[in-house]
Amino acid sequence: MKIGNIELDGAVALAPMAGITDPPFRRTVLGFGISCLWTEMISCNAVVHARKVLATMDTSEHTVPVVFQIIGKDPEIMAECARIVEDYGAAAVDINMGCPARQVIGSGGGVALMRDLKMASRIIVSVRKAIKIPLTVKMRTGWDEKSVNAPELALIAEREGVDAIVLHARNRCAGHCGPVSLDHLKLVKSTVSIPVIGNGGVMAVEDAQDMVMKTGCDGIMIGKGALGRPWFPRKILESLFDWMVISCQSNRSLGAVVKRHFEDELRWCGVVRGLHRMRKHLGWYSKGIDGAAEFRSRVFMEENPEMALALIDNFFGKVMIP
Numbered sequence: 001m002k003i004g005n006i007e008l009d010g011a012v013a014l015a016p017m018a019g020i021t022d023p024p025f026r027r028t029v030l031g032f033g034i035s036c037l038w039t040e041m042i043s044c045n046a047v048v049h050a051r052k053v054l055a056t057m058d059t060s061e062h063t064v065p066v067v068f069q070i071i072g073k074d075p076e077i078m079a080e081c082a083r084i085v086e087d088y089g090a091a092a093v094d095i096n097m098g099c100p101a102r103q104v105i106g107s108g109g110g111v112a113l114m115r116d117l118k119m120a121s122r123i124i125v126s127v128r129k130a131i132k133i134p135l136t137v138k139m140r141t142g143w144d145e146k147s148v149n150a151p152e153l154a155l156i157a158e159r160e161g162v163d164a165i166v167l168h169a170r171n172r173c174a175g176h177c178g179p180v181s182l183d184h185l186k187l188v189k190s191t192v193s194i195p196v197i198g199n200g201g202v203m204a205v206e207d208a209q210d211m212v213m214k215t216g217c218d219g220i221m222i223g224k225g226a227l228g229r230p231w232f233p234r235k236i237l238e239s240l241f242d243w244m245v246i247s248c249q250s251n252r253s254l255g256a257v258v259k260r261h262f263e264d265e266l267r268w269c270g271v272v273r274g275l276h277r278m279r280k281h282l283g284w285y286s287k288g289i290d291g292a293a294e295f296r297s298r299v300f301m302e303e304n305p306e307m308a309l310a311l312i313d314n315f316f317g318k319v320m321i322p
């Protein structure tokens with residue numbers, strides 16, 4: 001699949017997830033294999049007024065294209081932000097038109113733009129003019145069941161020079177876990193000629209196969225399915241795109257993966273924040289393993305990184321990646 005002039009190897013992307021898809025997690029997923037990575041959303045105001053937020057966009061050792069997602073409601077500030085992230089090394093820019101957080105909607109950004117297509121269009125036009133790299137838009141099916149306007153917004157995006165659409169096939173009311181509508185994904189796919197990446201509810205290889213078969217979408221974006229399972233996108237690449245990369249990590253112990261992720265996180269954001277940020281990942285990694293509750297209660301209390309590593313080694317050491 002191509003996003004503008006970027007040729008991807010396969011068509012599986014890691015979804016933007018605020019507070020989760022930081023550089024260490026992206027590197028962990030990349031270690032198994034993926035076609036491209038999305039950063040979590042960054043506020044255009046934060047980038048324009050205090051560039052230090054760009055530290056979270058570190059792309060070192062990212063050997064696949066990284067799409068920087070920006071969020072906001074002011075066309076000029078969004079354009080300035082896009083220019084900055086282009087200079088910073090983004091392979092492409094993605095405009096967030098799907099975030100349902102109350103604060104974001106309150107400020108007129110995210111999915112609120114699906115209720116104001118004029119403003120959505122102005123933002124797209126302004127950002128498109130500002131950058132040379134490819135541009136994508138991530139949207140939902142609509143505001144609610146009664147207002148499904150993703151096809152209309154996708155058409156506007158295509159007309160204004162957007163290179164690909166990511167459709168999170170849920171409406172705003174469905175949040176991050178409600179019902180996914182493959183019918184609406186199919187509708188968007190048949191409405192535009194640019195690539196459409198399907199997203200939402202892909203937790204098993206069969207879900208991805210189903211999504212592609214029923215909708216004809218060009219690519220798949222994985223969010224929650226990669227939590228605690230950074231090898232999951234690769235499974236989809238192998239199944240849907242006959243993808244085999246010999247250099248990828250495989251047949252490894254879960255302990256080695258978690259340890260490497262843990263060390264990377266602490267290196268990246270320091271011991272105190274790193275230990276804190278790793279807690280949710282340790283919860284996901286340990287899900288379903290015997291003794292997980294006891295492991296979590298001990299490791300979540302641990303403030304000494306060496307002791308935490310010893311607990312990780314001991315708990316995950318013998319578990320192999322499925």
Ligand SMILES: Cc1cc2nc3c(=O)[nH]c(=O)nc-3n(C[C@H](O)[C@H](O)[C@H](O)COP(=O)(O)O)c2cc1C
Pocket residue numbers: 015016017018019020040041069096098099138168176199200201202221222223224225
């Ligand atoms: C904790 C969390 C944070 C998220 N942050 C973002 C974000 O920053 N930008 C965005 O476009 N979507 C965000 N999403 C939505 C995901 O990108 C994705 O669209 C959604 O989880 C559906 O995919 P899934 O069913 O595969 O998880 C977030 C989702 C979760 C669970």
